C-alpha cells in the first residue's frame with residue numbers, strides 16, 4: 001500500500017491529494033481517499049505523503065542499441081563494423097537500466113541499428129527478471145530502401161552492411177515485414193525519408209524512400225497481424241506517402257503542412273515528435289549542414305505547435321540513443337512545455353495516451369484498479385515546474401520497488 005501526498009492518475013488533468021493506493025501482486029487493486037481509512041495493522045505502507053506520485057512513464061521513441069555515438073570516436077559506423085554483438089547487448093542492458101532509474105517503466109524501442117533481433121533478447125531478459133529494465137515494445141531491424149540507410153559513403157565496390165533491412169518493391173517489403181513479425185516484432189518501423197538538406201529557397205528537403213506501393217504492402221501485412229507501423233518521416237513527399245499508406249504513427253514529423261495535420265486528425269495518426277534531439281550536435285553556423293540543423297529545429301517547433309493546436313494525438317518521444325543515455329530523458333518534457341503544451345498534457349503524452357497507442361489502455365500509464373503497478377514519485381509539483389520529472393526519487397515496476405524513495 002502506498003500513501004500518496006499528491007496523485008496524478010495519468011488520465012485526468014487535475015491531481016488528487018492524500019490518496020491510498022493498494023497493490024496486490026503486480027497490479028493496482030484500489031485507489032481511494034486516505035482520510036479516515038482504517039488500515040489493517042499487517043499491511044505494509046510506503047509513505048510517499050510528501051511526494052507527487054505518477055504512473056510509470058512511457059517513452060515512445062528510443063534506441064537502446066545506440067549510445068549517442070561520437071563522430072570523433074567513429075560515430076554510428078563503428079557499432080556495426082567493429083563491435084561484437086555481445087558488447088552492444090551489454091551496453092543496451094545499461095541503457096535499459098538507465099531508463100528505469102529515471103522512471104520510464106515502458107519503452108517503445110524503435111530499431112536496433114544493425115544489431116538484428118537483439119532487442120527481442122533484451123526484452124526477454126527483462127521480462128524474465130534477469131536484468132532490470134522497462135517493459136519493451138520492440139520493432140527489431142526496421143525497413144528502408146536501397147539508398148535509404150547507412151552504412152554509406154564507402155567505395156561503391158564494397159558490399160556494406162546496413163543498419164536497417166533494405167527492401168525494393170512491394171514483394172520484398174511484405175517479406176521483410178513477415179520476417180520481422182515472425183521473429184517477434186511488436187511494431188514495424190519503416191523509414192519513409194532519409195537524407196535531408198536545404199533546397200534553393202532555403203526550405204527543408206528530405207529524400208523519400210519507400211514508395212506508396214511498398215508501404216501499403218507492409219501496412220497491409222502488419223495490420224493483418226493486428227500490429228502497427230511506425231513511420232520515420234521528416235516532411236514532404238515521404239511524409240505524405242506515410243499518411244496515404246496508412247501508417248499508424250509519424251516519428252519526428254519535423255515539418256507538417258496544414259493539410260497533413262488535418263489528415264492526421266482525420267485518420268487518427270499518432271504523432272511522436274522528438275524535439276530535444278534536434279538541438280544536439282549542430283554543425284557550425286553558416287555551413288550547409290549547420291543551416292540545415294537549425295532549420296530542422298525551427299520547423300519542428302512550428303509543426304509541434306500547430307499539431308498541438310489541432311489536437312493531433314501527441315506522444316512523448318526522445319530518440320534516446322541519438323542522445324547519450326547519460327542525459328536526462330525527461331528533458332523532452334521541458335521542451336514540450338516551453339513550446340506551449342500544458343504540463344498536465346505533457347504528462348498524459350507519456351502515460352495514458354501512449355498506452356492507448358500501444359493497445360494497453362487501462363493496463364499501462366494509469367493509476368487505477370486493474371492496471372500494472374508501475375508507479376513513480378517526485379518531490380515537488382510537476383504542474384508548476386515540469387523539470388522535477390528529471391529527478392525521479394521512487395520507481396516501482398509491476399509492484400516491485402526498483403528504487404526506494406530517497407529524500
Ligand SMILES: [Zn+2]
Nearest residue numbers: 061063110319
Ligand atoms: Zn529514432
